[in-house]
Amino acid sequence: MSRDNRQTRSLLAELKTRVEPETEDMFIEGYFAVFNQATELWPGAFEELAPGAFNQTLSNDIRALINHETTLVLGRNKSGTLELKVDSRGLWGKVKINPNLV
Template sequence: MSRDNRKTRSLQSELKTRAETDSQDMFIEGYFAVFNRATELWPGAFEELAPGAFDETLGNDIRALINHDTTLVLGRNKSGTLELKADSHGLWGRVKINPNDSDAVNLYERVKRGDVDQCSFGFNIGAEETEWRDDGTVKWTITKVDLHEITVCTFPAYEETGVQARKAEIEQHKQRQLDQRKHQLRERLKNGITTNHAGKKD
């Protein structure tokens, strides 16, 4: 799979809201990605994140968005309004809500009521491992992520392009296997013919 294309992955999370009475600050927080949880992209094809996948990327300039909309920025790690950290469970984030931003405040209230509980993250794959299983299934384990954004969303983004790229990778693998079998068959036939000729007497 090409590592040049940006991808998104989504999950239903237990996002929480928190308000500090002293400072009046409001926060949305929770896990935006979880390790060792296999997602079935389609029957027989799985993908999961390995622990440590975010270790080299949290220094990026990362934004927190609403519904993947780059014009609706909730927070940014470079400005101190977005805090991100990876632990043994996954990628945890906390966004400080701007009380003067009506979009952010409205989202805060929707998360608080439980009306919005989906989240996603946008990234590039830095490294991954592919397990082609004997039963015909496949699992990709992403071991290194180049993170660009996290988002709180009403509905998770359905990434058809990412799924199609994975399917293309499987087709390429099948073609390589077929080519290898054809080559082995040709070699066996060639060796068999050579052996027969060598053993033939006039």
């Protein structure tokens, strides 16, 4: 694939929104990626994530984006607005929502 082609992937996920009662902070949380589960990228093309797929990357500067658009940042791990954890099921995340952007 050349740098001129843009590849966008999406998946159905069970993300939840919630408000923390004591602080009134708003969050989106759930599994952003699930291990050992085939995901159809486009007709006939599948991808499956192996456990350990994120082992070398969680210390990087990671951003949660809207529609993979780099100018639409929901949260960032380095700023403390994005929390990521890996467990046996997959990559779990929690994004603190800025109420001024809602």
